[in-house]
Amino acid sequence: MTQRFDFTLNATSGKARTGVISTPRGAIRTPAFMPVGTAATVKAMMPESVAATGADILLGNTYHLMLRPSAERIARLGGLHGFMNWPKPILTDSGGFQVMSLADLRKLTEEGVTFRSHIDGSKHLLSPERSMEIQKLLGSDIVMCFDECPALPADRAVLESSMRLSMRWAQRSRDAFGDRPGHALFGIQQGGLDEDLRAESAKALRAIEFDGYAVGGLAVGEGQEAMFGCLDYAPDQLPVHKPRYLMGVGKPDDIVGAVKRGIDMMDCVLPSRSGRTGQAWTRRGQVNIKNARHADDPRPLDAECPCPACSKYSRAYLHHVFRAGEMISGMLLTWHNLHYYQELMAGMRSAIAEDRFDAFEAAFHALRAEGDIAPV
Numbered sequence: 001m002t003q004r005f006d007f008t009l010n011a012t013s014g015k016a017r018t019g020v021i022s023t024p025r026g027a028i029r030t031p032a033f034m035p036v037g038t039a040a041t042v043k044a045m046m047p048e049s050v051a052a053t054g055a056d057i058l059l060g061n062t063y064h065l066m067l068r069p070s071a072e073r074i075a076r077l078g079g080l081h082g083f084m085n086w087p088k089p090i091l092t093d094s095g096g097f098q099v100m101s102l103a104d105l106r107k108l109t110e111e112g113v114t115f116r117s118h119i120d121g122s123k124h125l126l127s128p129e130r131s132m133e134i135q136k137l138l139g140s141d142i143v144m145c146f147d148e149c150p151a152l153p154a155d156r157a158v159l160e161s162s163m164r165l166s167m168r169w170a171q172r173s174r175d176a177f178g179d180r181p182g183h184a185l186f187g188i189q190q191g192g193l194d195e196d197l198r199a200e201s202a203k204a205l206r207a208i209e210f211d212g213y214a215v216g217g218l219a220v221g222e223g224q225e226a227m228f229g230c231l232d233y234a235p236d237q238l239p240v241h242k243p244r245y246l247m248g249v250g251k252p253d254d255i256v257g258a259v260k261r262g263i264d265m266m267d268c269v270l271p272s273r274s275g276r277t278g279q280a281w282t283r284r285g286q287v288n289i290k291n292a293r294h295a296d297d298p299r300p301l302d303a304e305c306p307c308p309a310c311s312k313y314s315r316a317y318l319h320h321v322f323r324a325g326e327m328i329s330g331m332l333l334t335w336h337n338l339h340y341y342q343e344l345m346a347g348m349r350s351a352i353a354e355d356r357f358d359a360f361e362a363a364f365h366a367l368r369a370e371g372d373i374a375p376v
Contacts, residue, residue: 005141005184005211007243013357015235015262018349021212021243023141024182025081025089028056030243031259031348033341034091034267039064040074040084043272044330045338047085053307053335054342057141058086059267062095062134066124067117071137079139091142091267093247094131094173094188097149108148110165128172140183144214145173147188152222159192166190166216167204174208184211186245189238192217193230202237212243215263219248228257235262252281252344256364259348260357271341275334278322280309282340285368287315289333294319301336305343309336 007030009019021028035042035050038061042050050058060080065071074083080090099106099113106115112127131146147166150158170187177185187210191197205213215234218227227249235244245265246258255266271281278290282302287294289301297315305311309318309332322329351360 004182007212007241009241011353011355013352013355014260016259016348016352016357017262017264018352019243019264021089023089023184025087025141026056028089028265029345029349030264031255031345031352032056032265033255033345034059034265035272035338035341036061036267036269037084037086037090038269039068040080042334042338044276044327044334045272049335050086050338051088053338054346055088055338057089057091060084060090060092060138060140061098062092062131062138063098063126065092065138066095066126066134067119067122071134075137075139079137081139089141090139092135092138092140092144094144094146095126095134096131096147097248099126100149110168112146112169128169129176132173132176136177136180142184142186142212143177144186145170145177145188145210147190147216149190149217149220150192152192152217152220152226154192156192156194156197159190159194159197163190163192163197163201167201170205170210171208174210186210186212186214186243188214188216188247189234190217193222193226195230195233198230198234199237202234206239210242212245212265213238214245214247216247218246219250219254224254224257227254228261231258231261231263252341253365253368255341255344256348256361259352260361271337272334275332275337276330278329278333280318280333280340281337282372283364283367284370284372287372289315289318289329290322291319302340305336305339307336307339309333 006022011018019030034057037058102115106113114125128146135143146169148162150162187205189201191201243264246263249266250268280287280301294315300310302310351357
């Protein structure tokens with residue numbers, strides 16, 4: 001098993017790419033979707049069940065884990081992998097996005113961000129150095145540098161100031177990360193929807209040198225059209241032979257559009273959050289299982305899906321347990337959603353390898369346009 005972090009680009013189809021990220025804890029097939037395990041668990045799922053969906057890597061959250069149970073406690077207990085029983089790779093975000101979301105509970109300076117915990121009101125400072133320390137204590141395989149993520153829309157002056165602060169923090173993150181064989185540090189491109197600011201950010205990150213690069217500052221309220229407009233150029237500004245990660249995306253059509261534009265990695269809470277609220281994502285679009293029309297429907301959610309929710313239970317049963325407030329509802333729907341997302345990624349990897357991504361994309365949209373067919 002390799003003891004170093006490496007990325008091999010195997011094939012392209014247009015701008016879409018497929019490859020493999022090699023880590024000491026296993027390979028990550030790209031394009032890859034990372035289920036989110038915010039508090040050291042993917043909600044409603046056992047780790048073995050997440051692995052069974054085809055996931056190669058999970059995402060953990062620095063902000064939440066530093067507050068509870070604390071990075072120091074996790075380190076004493078052997079690190080995040082053992083703590084949550086996930087032996088495969090883990091990427092941790094820097095905590096920057098969550099801290100920036102606290103609004104009135106935080107104070108931003110050059111040093112970092114001082115904030116009060118949403119749990120107990122305790123005061124904390126999160127800086128590039130502290131973020132690197134926490135992620136090292138957690139034992140993350142892929143560490144994200146600390147950055148600021150302003151909400152969109154924003155004035156160019158705000159975006160420019162924020163981006164340059166993030167680039168200074170990126171250098172401090174690189175310095176604090178040090179030399180850690182087998183572990184990777186990703187830089188995060190910022191600049192909002194401004195192509196020139198994105199180019200300046202990418203140039204600064206390339207000069208620092210990272211193991212991978214994220215397109216940050218998107219999926220924060222700008223809408224899909226604007227996001228795709230940015231992705232038409234932002235990935236091209238980053239190194240070709242390093243992984244490209246789009247943070248916090250998204251819906252299936254967001255994912256297909258991002259891969260089309262050269263993105264290799266994505267994460268989002270959507271499949272698990274939707275599962276807990278009675279929403280299933282299928283190849284024909286979204287199904288709201290709470291709707292009354294499913295009460296007598298003997299069909300599976302998706303007849304072509306082999307996941308437990310589809311292969312063993314009817315829509316009528318899934319509707320019943322959701323309406324009854326039974327825990328199995330969230331468990332089954334989350335399993336299905338995560339399976340569908342991983343099936344989508346596998347389909348794109350095959351299409352790229354065979355240089356037929358355009359045909360895959362057309363079929364994806366055509367099937368969704370047909371919609372969920374009602375029972376006869």
